[in-house]
Amino acid sequence: xxxxxxxxxxxxxxxxxxxxxxxxxxxxxxxxxxxxxxxxxxxxxxxxxxxxxxxxxxxxxxxxxxxxxxxxxxxxxxxxxxxxxxxxxxxxxxxxxxxxxxxxxxxxxxxxxxxxxxxxxxxxxxxxxxxxxxxxxxxxxxxxxxxxxxxxxxxxxxxxxxxxxxxxxxxxxxxxxxxxxxxxxxxxxxxxxxxxxxxxxxxxxxxxxxxxxxxxxxxxxxxxxxxxxxxxxxxxxxxxxxxxxxxxxxxxxxxxxxxxxxxxxxxxxxxxxxxxxxxxxxxxxxxxxxxxxxxxxxxxxxxxxxxxxxxxxxxxxxxxxxxxxxxxxxxxxxxxxxxxxxxxxxxxxxxxxxxxxxxxxxxxxxxxxxxxxxxxxxxxxxxxxxxxxxxxxxxxxxxxxxxxxxxxxxxxxxxxxxxxxxxxxxxxxxxxxxxxxxxxxxxxxxxxxxxxxxxxxxxxxxxxxxxxxxxxxxxxxxxxxxxxxxxxxxxxxxxxxxxxxxxxxxxxxxxxxxxxxxxxxxxxxxxxxxxxxxxxxxxxxxxxxxxxxxxxxxxxxxxxxxxxxxxxxxxxxxxxxxxxxxxxxxxxxxxxxxxxxxxxxxxxxxxxxxxxxxxxxxxxxxxxxxxxxxxxxxxxxxxxxxxxxxxxxxxxxxxxxxxxxxxxxxxxxxxxxxxxxxxxxxxxxxxxxxxxxxxxxxxxxxxxxxxxxxxxxxxxxxxxxxxxxxxxxxxxxxxxxxxxxxxxxxxxxxxxxxxxxxxxxx
Amino acid sequence: xxxxxxxxxxxxxxxxxxxxxxxxxxxxxxxxxxxxxxxxxxxxxxxxxxxxxxxxxxxxxxxxxxxxxxxxxxxxxxxxxxxxxxxxxxxxxxxxxxxxxxxxxxxxxxxxxxxxxxxxxxxxxxxxxxxxxxxxxxx
Numbered sequence: 001x002x003x004x005x006x007x008x009x010x011x012x013x014x015x016x017x018x019x020x021x022x023x024x025x026x027x028x029x030x031x032x033x034x035x036x037x038x039x040x041x042x043x044x045x046x047x048x049x050x051x052x053x054x055x056x057x058x059x060x061x062x063x064x065x066x067x068x069x070x071x072x073x074x075x076x077x078x079x080x081x082x083x084x085x086x087x088x089x090x091x092x093x094x095x096x097x098x099x100x101x102x103x104x105x106x107x108x109x110x111x112x113x114x115x116x117x118x119x120x121x122x123x124x125x126x127x128x129x130x131x132x133x134x135x136x137x138x139x140x141x142x143x144x145x146x147x148x149x150x151x152x153x154x155x156x157x158x159x160x161x162x163x164x165x166x167x168x169x170x171x172x173x174x175x176x177x178x179x180x181x182x183x184x185x186x187x188x189x190x191x192x193x194x195x196x197x198x199x200x201x202x203x204x205x206x207x208x209x210x211x212x213x214x215x216x217x218x219x220x221x222x223x224x225x226x227x228x229x230x231x232x233x234x235x236x237x238x239x240x241x242x243x244x245x246x247x248x249x250x251x252x253x254x255x256x257x258x259x260x261x262x263x264x265x266x267x268x269x270x271x272x273x274x275x276x277x278x279x280x281x282x283x284x285x286x287x288x289x290x291x292x293x294x295x296x297x298x299x300x301x302x303x304x305x306x307x308x309x310x311x312x313x314x315x316x317x318x319x320x321x322x323x324x325x326x327x328x329x330x331x332x333x334x335x336x337x338x339x340x341x342x343x344x345x346x347x348x349x350x351x352x353x354x355x356x357x358x359x360x361x362x363x364x365x366x367x368x369x370x371x372x373x374x375x376x377x378x379x380x381x382x383x384x385x386x387x388x389x390x391x392x393x394x395x396x397x398x399x400x401x402x403x404x405x406x407x408x409x410x411x412x413x414x415x416x417x418x419x420x421x422x423x424x425x426x427x428x429x430x431x432x433x434x435x436x437x438x439x440x441x442x443x444x445x446x447x448x449x450x451x452x453x454x455x456x457x458x459x460x461x462x463x464x465x466x467x468x469x470x471x472x473x474x475x476x477x478x479x480x481x482x483x484x485x486x487x488x489x490x491x492x493x494x495x496x497x498x499x500x501x502x503x504x505x506x507x508x509x510x511x512x513x514x515x516x517x518x519x520x521x522x523x524x525x526x527x528x529x530x531x532x533x534x535x536x537x538x539x540x541x542x543x544x545x546x547x548x549x550x551x552x553x554x555x556x557x558x559x560x561x562x563x564x565x566x567x568x569x570x571x572x573x574x575x576x577x578x579x580x581x582x583x584x585x586x587x588x589x590x591x592x593x594x595x596x597x598x599x600x601x602x603x604x605x606x607x608x609x610x611x612x613x614x615x616x617x618x619x620x621x622x623x624x625x626x627x628x629x630x631x632x633x634x635x636x637x638x639x640x641x642x643x644x645x646x647x648x649x650x651x652x653x654x655x656x657x658x659x660x661x662x663x664x665x666x667x668x669x670x671x672x673x674x675x676x677x678x679x680x681x682x683x684x685x686x687x688x689x690x691x692x693x694x695x696x697x698x699x700x701x702x703x704x705x706x707x708x709x710x711x712x713x714x715x716x717x718x719x720x721x722x723x724x725x726x727x728x729x730x731x732x733x734x735x736x737x738x739x740x741x742x743x744x745x746x747x748x749x750x751x752x753x754x755x756x757x758x759x760x761x762x
Numbered sequence: 763x764x765x766x767x768x769x770x771x772x773x774x775x776x777x778x779x780x781x782x783x784x785x786x787x788x789x790x791x792x793x794x795x796x797x798x799x800x801x802x803x804x805x806x807x808x809x810x811x812x813x814x815x816x817x818x819x820x821x822x823x824x825x826x827x828x829x830x831x832x833x834x835x836x837x838x839x840x841x842x843x844x845x846x847x848x849x850x851x852x853x854x855x856x857x858x859x860x861x862x863x864x865x866x867x868x869x870x871x872x873x874x875x876x877x878x879x880x881x882x883x884x885x886x887x888x889x890x891x892x893x894x895x896x897x898x899x900x901x
């Protein structure tokens with residue numbers, strides 16, 4: 001072989017090798033892109049935040065609900081007047097009668113279709129519910145629940161996944177008309193459009209236009225916004241790969257869920273489902289033609305065509321989309337004219353941030369974290385049905401803000417007070433409201449969960465409960481010693497508790513020692529019982545935190561968060577049954593399949609009798625004790641139970657109390673722990689009263705336990721009396737524990753008979 | 763399955779049956795609220811189809827309308843017993859008792875449920891004591 005031939009051969013071989021290497025490289029790159037495309041396409045299609053809902057409103061004849069309250073609920077749910085045929089999400093009012101087209105919704109127990117209802121009111125309650133379609137009376141109907149927020153990925157994207165079937169046909173048509181007319185025909189790229197773009201590049205006008213929907217999707221998925229030839233090449237390759245793997249419907253559906261359509265603070269609005277909520281406050285299915293056209297028009301530049309900031313531009317763009325549709329004969333001239341004359345109809349800016357109820361969501365998130373992986377919460381699109389009661393939540397937020405402002409106005413130098421509120425259902429432990437601070441929408445420090453503050457007298461009921469568990473030793477009428485006390489314990493300074501009014505009260509009936517929150521009598525009682533017994537009962541009530549084993553703990557030198565206090569009082573409010581507080585009812589998959597239920601759980605941790613007696617004493621706190629001021633808010637006939645709490649130097653102001661249906665705990669003070677100058681009654685109790693008044697509480701009437709009887713007592717001596725004795729009161733006693741000795745006024749049986757005889761004629 | 767648990771399973775079944783027979787005939791309606799009655803009926807259907815979790819959810823829904831109704835607490839106890847959650851069943855029956863007032867038949871049924879729950883847990887003495895309470899209430 002000649003040398004030159006050899007050289008030629010080698011060169012050819014080298015070239016071939018280089019070519020092969022390049023081909024391999026390209027194939028490798030394509031494979032790599034292919035992997036990325038499929039991975040991202042599958043993964044991103046389902047990267048959805050968990051969606052949280054408030055409790056749904058249950059409607060049934062006899063429900064205590066005013067027409068105004070219904071209107072407020074409908075407003076929260078964004079129902080609009082008037083009715084337009086069977087369009088869901090609309091209502092009409094005729095005096096005391098409403099017609100509502102309830103939206104369809106998938107609940108834990110299955111899908112509920114849209115329903116046209118008539119609701120009739122009589123006075124302050126709902127008197128009838130009718131299904132208008134079948135003209136049948138209904139025993140129960142449910143409105144769709146309020147969406148209260150999502151659990152978002154770290155980069156704060158939100159999304160509301162929609163299926164292609166749910167997308168209005170005209171919206172798809174509009175998109176095709178304005179963005180990619182050949183969408184159904186091309187293979188991912190549009191050669192003529194690209195040729196135009198190439199010419200533009202060659203003539204130095206940069207890379208532009210010519211993108212198919214597929215290319216736009218790929219760009220949205222993977223690529224940085226830079227405009228280079230290499231990026232364009234990658235985009236084309238990826239678009240071809242997407243078209244190879246997925247059909248047009250998949251691509252379109254993913255596109256519609258992925259497309260970026262605006263910004264809400266730090267939250268990016270992706271997908272037409274969420275955009276429909278964000279701009280029009282309604283589900284996608286309810287979008288009209290001009291609304292669809294407006295959304296589609298914004299694809300080109302959501303900031304530039306923002307209908308809130310640039311309504312004129314947005315309108316021109318919308319009309320252009322409509323005109324393009326008419327050109328393609330997707331619209332009749334009459335439709336075009338009607339759509340062009342429609343107003344933009346964009347809703348006022350929706351709730352700020354990611355949720356209007358950050359403190360409540362915080363609690364939900366913490367409870368979910370026990371059972372779910374944080375990533376799943378952010379990506380699986382779970383539907384989470386919470387226990388939030390928007391009425392209780394709003395009332396609590398307003399009561400706190402209003403009363404703190406009032407207190408600051410009334411007291412010179414008091415500014416920057418903070419507070420927290422928790423409201424629960426007394427029977428089932430559902431958390432109805434959580435307010436984490438005065439500015440309830442601030443997503444910061446959640447005082448209801450994280451402000452651990454000394455609870456002061458809020459802990460006293462534990463001592464009294466411990467005492468009442470020994471009916472042989474203590475009853476509500478037992479006289480306690482409220483004289484000076486010095487407690488010596490090795491290693492710590494002598495403890496000399498004092499009363500708030502700096503005086504000692506001598507012999508005081510047990511129930512009044514609690515009602516007036518006497519420190520000395522309470523401390524002595526606790527020491528008699530033994531610190532261990534009292535602290536052990538605090539644990540049984542539901543306090544999980546380790547309590548310091550010092551005598552001062554008896555008077556509340558114990559730091560708890562409002563939520564922990566709530567758990568403790570929940571056990572008292574539900575008759576000695578510990579009911580774990582729950583913020584979640586059910587979890588469903590994105591497709592509406594049940595995943596998990598958080599069932600009601602109860603555990604009897606105290607006998608009914610001592611809790612009943614203690615509740616009676618807590619009713620005396622409100623009736624004649626430190627919380628007597630509540631009568632300014634609520635009638636005494638409700639027999640509410642409660643306890644004030646005040647700490648050293650008036651740093652913390654607490655109130656915990658319950659009615660027949662709700663328990664609420666309020667804390668007021670300063671974040672930096674300086675004295676607020678407020679007792680429990682001067683601060684937190686006012687917030688509580690304001691809140692409960694708004695919620696129209698049910699009277700508190702705990703069932704009389706089998707082993708408890710009511711006996712007339714002469715309060716001065718603590719001895720048995722009858723109802724004719726001046727000032728006699730009727731108190732509950734465990735059978736056999738009531739005093740046997742009679743007070744002088746009740747001694748003779750003749751007198752008793754006379755009294756009975758007289759009552760006969762009264 | 764051990765002999766003891768077979769034994770207690772039978773005992774539970776018997777007690778459940780007896781609780782049912784005590785309850786069904788000539789008892790007053792469990793509620794005056796048709797919405798609650800409708801949900802109770804729905805829960806019974808669900809339980810009959812062995813959808814016990816759904817039935818629990820339905821009763822809890824009814825309970826939000828009538829939180830103090832002892833029949834609903836009792837129905838929950840019965841469902842939890844069927845689900846094998848004996849501790850919960852006992853607590854729920856006890857809670858039902860606190861709202862049962864002077865309704866002796868209802869309370870007797872609750873004690874039978876408590877007895878069944880205890881038996882299922884292997885607490886024979888406790889079960890007997892509960893049964894004795896039930897008998898006493900039925901006298």
